[in-house]
Amino acid sequence: MDLKQIxxxxxxxxxxxxxxxxVRTVLNQLRETDLPRFYWFxxxxxxxxxxxxxxxxxxxxxxxxxxxxxxxxxxxHLAEEITEFLPEMVQTGIQHANIEHRKRHLEKITQMSSEExxxxxxxxxxxxxxxx
Amino acid sequence: MDLKQIxxxxxxxxxxxxxxxxVRTVLNQLRETDLPRFYWFxxxxxxxxxxxxxxxxxxxxxxxxxxxxxxxxxxxHLAEEITEFLPEMVQTGIQHANIEHRKRHLEKITQMSSEExxxxxxxxxxxxxxxx
Numbered sequence: 061m062d063l064k065q066i067x068x069x070x071x072x073x074x075x076x077x078x079x080x081x082x083v084r085t086v087l088n089q090l091r092e093t094d095l096p097r098f099y100w101f102x103x104x105x106x107x108x109x110x111x112x113x114x115x116x117x118x119x120x121x122x123x124x125x126x127x128x129x130x131x132x133x134x135x136x137h138l139a140e141e142i143t144e145f146l147p148e149m150v151q152t153g154i155q156h157a158n159i160e161h162r163k164r165h166l167e168k169i170t171q172m173s174s175e176e177x178x179x180x181x182x183x184x185x186x187x188x189x190x191x192x
Numbered sequence: 193m194d195l196k197q198i199x200x201x202x203x204x205x206x207x208x209x210x211x212x213x214x215v216r217t218v219l220n221q222l223r224e225t226d227l228p229r230f231y232w233f234x235x236x237x238x239x240x241x242x243x244x245x246x247x248x249x250x251x252x253x254x255x256x257x258x259x260x261x262x263x264x265x266x267x268x269h270l271a272e273e274i275t276e277f278l279p280e281m282v283q284t285g286i287q288h289a290n291i292e293h294r295k296r297h298l299e300k301i302t303q304m305s306s307e308e309x310x311x312x313x314x315x316x317x318x319x320x321x322x323x324x
Binding site: 061063066067068069070071072073074075077078081085113114117118121125128129132134135136138139140141142143144145146147149150151153154155157158161162164165 | 199261266275282
């Protein structure tokens with residue numbers, strides 16, 4: 061497991077996602093302040109892929125430099141404001157989700173075993189055949 | 193700008209991405225230790241969307257519980273090992289990328305202005321028409 065490479069890839073994905081969130085934020089602002097520009101920018105962002113945030117900004121810089129500069133300011137602000145909370149949020153989130161998955165799986169196994177016992181070790185396909 | 197909601201959404205995207213990286217890691221391990229299982233799991237993960245990590249795990253838990261438990265262990269390990277480095281990596285990454293975009297933009301403006309001056313304020317379409 062190449063942890064260094066995974067960390068690098070994850071940071072890139074995160075940067076592109078924050079660029080996407082910056083675009084959403086600026087779109088919401090334009091919708092309320094400058095409708096023609098909102099339509100232009102919405103159209104541009106539907107056409108140009110946001111999968112790679114840097115390539116997207118490169119093209120936006122050529123088309124509308126001031127919008128590109130605005131997106132860059134907003135994404136930097138987002139990075140400064142929210143990334144510090146992510147490690148704790150993600151670790152706790154994954155821990156809780158894992159516990160939930162394990163719990164549900166245990167319940168299912170236990171339920172199946174008792175059903176199998178009542179049915180004389182007869183195989184059942186559905187989760188709750190009594191409801192059918 | 194709803195920073196709290198953006199942080200929540202970003203944490204969810206990050207969790208799903210770490211689940212995807214856990215799947216990749218386990219696939220690489222299976223390729224070297226259990227080829228028939230590698231093919232089954234590869235097929236499953238191509239068919240089932242990984243956009244939503246929890247829904248994916250839910251379905252994997254029904255099909256192959258031990259693989260699901262393994263993915264859960266690996267993604268928790270990844271979260272513990274790499275998320276703490278992400279805030280600094282993402283902030284520095286975005287800062288550097290922003291500087292690069294601004295630099296290239298300034299170079300382009302300066303270059304265009306001097307070209308316009310030489311050409312007697314004549315509009316040019318290409319970046320470097322002298323090379324054509």
